[in-house]
Amino acid sequence: EVETVRRSLESLVGLVIRPRVHRADVVRGRLREGRLLDLHRLGKQLAIVTEAQAFCVQLGMSGQMLVGPVSEAEDHVHVRWQVEDGRTLRFRDPRRFGGISVHATMEDLRRARWSSLGPDALGVRAPVLEARLRGRRALKAALLDQQVLAGVGNIYADEALFRARLDPHREASALEPEEVRRLASSIRAVLRASIGAGGSTLRDHRSADGRPGAYQSRHRVYGRGGHPCPSCGRALEVVRIAQRTTTFCPACQR
DNA sequence: AACACCGCCTGAGCGC
DNA sequence: TGCGCTCAGGCGGTGT
Numbered sequence: 001e002v003e004t005v006r007r008s009l010e011s012l013v014g015l016v017i018r019p020r021v022h023r024a025d026v027v028r029g030r031l032r033e034g035r036l037l038d039l040h041r042l043g044k045q046l047a048i049v050t051e052a053q054a055f056c057v058q059l060g061m062s063g064q065m066l067v068g069p070v071s072e073a074e075d076h077v078h079v080r081w082q083v084e085d086g087r088t089l090r091f092r093d094p095r096r097f098g099g100i101s102v103h104a105t106m107e108d109l110r111r112a113r114w115s116s117l118g119p120d121a122l123g124v125r126a127p128v129l130e131a132r133l134r135g136r137r138a139l140k141a142a143l144l145d146q147q148v149l150a151g152v153g154n155i156y157a158d159e160a161l162f163r164a165r166l167d168p169h170r171e172a173s174a175l176e177p178e179e180v181r182r183l184a185s186s187i188r189a190v191l192r193a194s195i196g197a198g199g200s201t202l203r204d205h206r207s208a209d210g211r212p213g214a215y216q217s218r219h220r221v222y223g224r225g226g227h228p229c230p231s232c233g234r235a236l237e238v239v240r241i242a243q244r245t246t247t248f249c250p251a252c253q254r
Numbered sequence: 255a256a257c258a259c260c261g262c263c264t265g266a267g268c269g270c
Numbered sequence: 271t272g273c274g275c276t277c278a279g280g281c282g283g284t285g286t
Binding site: 059 | 279
Binding site: 076137 | 255256257260264265266
């Protein structure tokens with residue numbers, strides 16, 4: 001979802017943006033006017049670099065970065081940026097699980113916020129994943145831990161584990177090399193397919209132009225507890241692991 | 255140091 | 271129609 005948002009903001013590169021903060025507790029630090037130079041992403045965090053500073057946007061559960069036309073009764077907009085071409089960029093976040101942190105430079109942002117994150121999940125390869133899972137017990141909890149691997153949330157953890165045919169209860173550090181390879185390629189494949197579909201829109205995710213994603217219709221296990229497994233037909237099971245609802249097929253995932 | 259658990263927050267869905 | 275309840279989950283904090 002964050003990658004689809006990042007891509008949909010690319011038309012802003014090169015333009016001056018001028019911020020106006022409507023809800024101060026959503027922003028840490030002071031946003032300044034400046035020309036937008038670059039957009040970066042690590043895991044679920046989006047970095048926007050201007051001539052003046054670099055700021056990190058976390059969308060949390062319900063955050064949006066919008067530049068498209070303002071829909072009627074658009075509430076919960078906490079920051080607005082006037083774009084020099086007349087458009088308005090908005091940070092909207094009804095639930096306020098998200099936020100923005102401001103840093104002097106991209107290097108500062110990386111040091112302060114990104115140095116503790118694991119490698120980005122979109123490009124993770126088996127040898128790196130194996131090293132990151134070392135010393136970890138609960139497989140699903142490890143995948144959700146952004147310090148292990150950055151960018152996998154509850155939806156994609158369940159989808160990747162199903163595709164890799166791995167039981168979320170498995171001990172992470174005891175996976176066979178072949179299983180780690182399957183998991184790494186499943187994570188990449190699921191994330192790539194989702195980005196291709198514009199991400200999963202359960203309720204809030206939108207790209208900057210306001211369009212929802214379509215990948216939710218391709219979820220094979222997430223949100224489908226009790227339904228037949230798309231592979232073997234047995235009912236998908238719902239359990240709670242790492243305080244997260246977890247859906248898996250007890251027959252296919254071992 | 256891995257992991258459990260909590261609280262933050264709004265809106266949707268549900269039973270009555 | 272409306273009310274109260276539960277649930278969704280990313281993440282940072284605290285406790286074990």
